[in-house]
Amino acid sequence: MHGAQDMEGTNSAFVFEGNWRDFAKIAFPNLLLTIVTLGIYRFWATARERRYLWSRTRFVDEHLEWAGTGMELFLGFLMVFVLFGIPYVFLTFIAQALVARGYEALGVGLTFVALTAIFYLLGVARFRGLRYRLSRTRWRGIRGGSDDGGFLFGLSYMWKTIAGWIPLGLLIPWSMTSLWNERWNAMSFGPFRFESNAAAGGVFVRFLLFYLAPFVLFVGGMIMAGMGMLAGYGIGGEDGMRVGGVVGILGLVLFFYLGLGLIAVAFYAKFYREVVGATRWRDLHFSFEASTLDWVKLLVVDAVLVVFTFGIGLIFLSYRHWKFFMTHLEAGGEILLDELTQSETRTAKHGEGLLDAFDMGAI
Amino acid sequence: MAKACSMPSTWARSDPMGEAFEVAAEWYDGINAVRHSGELSWDGCGAFMLDGPTDRQSFAATDLRFGETRPGKIVYRRDSVPDFRLILPEDIPPGLAVRLPAKSEYGAWVDRLGLGKAVAIFGVVSAAAVALFMTAPDWLGPRIPASWERNIGEAMVGDFGGRICHTPEGDAALAKLLAKVDPAEEKVRAGIANMGMVNAVALPGGQVLLFDGLVQQAESPEELAGVLAHEVGHVRERHVMTALLRQFGLSILLAGADSSVTNGVFGLASMGYSRDAEREADDYARARMADSNISPLGAAGFFERMSEEYGDSADAPALAGWLASHPSSGERAEAYRDAADGDARYTPVLTPEEFAALKSMCEEDPDVETFDLF
Numbered sequence: 080m081h082g083a084q085d086m087e088g089t090n091s092a093f094v095f096e097g098n099w100r101d102f103a104k105i106a107f108p109n110l111l112l113t114i115v116t117l118g119i120y121r122f123w124a125t126a127r128e129r130r131y132l133w134s135r136t137r138f139v140d141e142h143l144e145w146a147g148t149g150m151e152l153f154l155g156f157l158m159v160f161v162l163f164g165i166p167y168v169f170l171t172f173i174a175q176a177l178v179a180r181g182y183e184a185l186g187v188g189l190t191f192v193a194l195t196a197i198f199y200l201l202g203v204a205r206f207r208g209l210r211y212r213l214s215r216t217r218w219r220g221i222r223g224g225s226d227d228g229g230f231l232f233g234l235s236y237m238w239k240t241i242a243g244w245i246p247l248g249l250l251i252p253w254s255m256t257s258l259w260n261e262r263w264n265a266m267s268f269g270p271f272r273f274e275s276n277a278a279a280g281g282v283f284v285r286f287l288l289f290y291l292a293p294f295v296l297f298v299g300g301m302i303m304a305g306m307g308m309l310a311g312y313g314i315g316g317e318d319g320m321r322v323g324g325v326v327g328i329l330g331l332v333l334f335f336y337l338g339l340g341l342i343a344v345a346f347y348a349k350f351y352r353e354v355v356g357a358t359r360w361r362d363l364h365f366s367f368e369a370s371t372l373d374w375v376k377l378l379v380v381d382a383v384l385v386v387f388t389f390g391i392g393l394i395f396l397s398y399r400h401w402k403f404f405m406t407h408l409e410a411g412g413e414i415l416l417d418e419l420t421q422s423e424t425r426t427a428k429h430g431e432g433l434l435d436a437f438d439m440g441a442i
Numbered sequence: 443m444a445k446a447c448s449m450p451s452t453w454a455r456s457d458p459m460g461e462a463f464e465v466a467a468e469w470y471d472g473i474n475a476v477r478h479s480g481e482l483s484w485d486g487c488g489a490f491m492l493d494g495p496t497d498r499q500s501f502a503a504t505d506l507r508f509g510e511t512r513p514g515k516i517v518y519r520r521d522s523v524p525d526f527r528l529i530l531p532e533d534i535p536p537g538l539a540v541r542l543p544a545k546s547e548y549g550a551w552v553d554r555l556g557l558g559k560a561v562a563i564f565g566v567v568s569a570a571a572v573a574l575f576m577t578a579p580d581w582l583g584p585r586i587p588a589s590w591e592r593n594i595g596e597a598m599v600g601d602f603g604g605r606i607c608h609t610p611e612g613d614a615a616l617a618k619l620l621a622k623v624d625p626a627e628e629k630v631r632a633g634i635a636n637m638g639m640v641n642a643v644a645l646p647g648g649q650v651l652l653f654d655g656l657v658q659q660a661e662s663p664e665e666l667a668g669v670l671a672h673e674v675g676h677v678r679e680r681h682v683m684t685a686l687l688r689q690f691g692l693s694i695l696l697a698g699a700d701s702s703v704t705n706g707v708f709g710l711a712s713m714g715y716s717r718d719a720e721r722e723a724d725d726y727a728r729a730r731m732a733d734s735n736i737s738p739l740g741a742a743g744f745f746e747r748m749s750e751e752y753g754d755s756a757d758a759p760a761l762a763g764w765l766a767s768h769p770s771s772g773e774r775a776e777a778y779r780d781a782a783d784g785d786a787r788y789t790p791v792l793t794p795e796e797f798a799a800l801k802s803m804c805e806e807d808p809d810v811e812t813f814d815l816f
Contacts, residue, residue: 096513108557112548112560115561116564117572120564134512144517150549172598176599179599180602181811217525217527219470219476219477220470220526221472221474221525418474419474419475421473421525
């Protein structure tokens, strides 16, 4: 097993070997335990799920391993609760008391400070969430991580997000790709850093759909509404026309929302192809091959699964999303196993508390 | 089992029992990504040996920890070398299997108890916790010393930012009104707040505020007496503390169940009285009005107007967090109307001059602050 692992010629570097029946044996007891512990077990449930998903994912010739524990996720949660939750309650309490005493401006100002702090912590959380996941992922006993605490990234996140929105949102593709680069460039696996140089240009055209589409959709919708009215008139005269018009307008609204959702999916599909494709690690290059249609299928089946099981299907979403991610993720290049030594990055003893608090995914 | 521990080099293979204590193994040393393969064997006195062409090591059995299972394989770790990984086949010879650490599935507690037992125990504990959290405010609230509650109220609103209206005539009229609905020796503190909302609140610490908007709405002093009596009822029945505690307990429960701390935090900012509390406050109000020979028809008329104006489900959102508002409904109007005694000759609660003094109180107070936020 010494020497180089050459990825060319094999079918896919990442292979997911799990199945939903095995996952169900983990997810249902998890759900039960989470309910009877009033939610406290969810940290251990998350660790169990990840252990399963990671261990059923093969990268080249060895399975991944999730080394995180439920206890550290729980500690992370407690830490966030004490460090940020309680001060936040305190701050809002003071803000309300100030407003009640007649210092409205001060109270509003304090609330603004609290919200700004949350905005900042959101960025820090995204960074630390990714760092946590890399540091708990093992492949051949080697892990990833970062020595950066993400506190500067939090500032970048703030100003780049705001700057992205100011020119009518036109710089959002830039802020998204540049934040991706900044985050991944700070991460490493084993002794080597990730490198990412995603460019906004690649996703900009897709992003313009957001501006163009409302017009197209509106005109299309108007035509549909008009046709609905005409059809209604044909069937039932004046009254029919009114009914047809209402149906047409309903169609227009639906069309509008679905259309906008579709554009968002199309943009994100392109975005992930671009940014993953621009990410490298040593001599490895990555790619993500999910098309817009793949994403639509994922989301539609997600929705159907959740709705038709009265919400119980929610427990399978993490499985579906991981499988989707691993199925479409590809890597090519070469790894020299001898030079792949252990990561020297520090590891935090606590889990992704912040990220958990804000309920976001890491990638 | 009695092996010579002093001869580690002659273990396994030379022993006829060796087969039962040996298994093919793969391992990573946690230092680099190179995979080692060879055999794992038990030395007979507390240590494992790994032997392969590329690596050879031995370590105490107590150092080994269960990691996870994979299809057909079990992964072990070592406490002293965090990233060391030992991968063994699932079917381990029994002699070796008993030396290896036990599998863990759900987490230490659940593994020890077994899933069924753990679910039952956690379920009972959780149900007890929920029951405690839900009922505690009802018995704990009234037992919180009034002085504590006053301090809490003081911290929350202070003097309400100088927005309480005062004129000598108005204060006298309000004091007269209060005396009739609050017979206790130590009166609640009542005031008319310079805010346009049609609302009244009972704050922590025995402070009752009628908003000027409500005073302007009132067509008779009896209406104001009804509303004031209702709020005094909340104070006397210790509803305010109960509602505060309930909200606090709920937010703690939510923080456990929900993944977002923020949700729990926002839960804290919305407080309301239970339906029972509203009914109790109404009962209190009707009893005091009957004692003082005040007609309940005024309050009935007020609630009727409110239900016409704002609809029956006028559970208007709280003004700001703990300043909870009051729902008014046709049903309540009816209860007040039913309380009226057809034969009784009610005396007017205030003179027309006193009522007018209340109405013009905020307008005529030159020092009162306005509420600019809303």
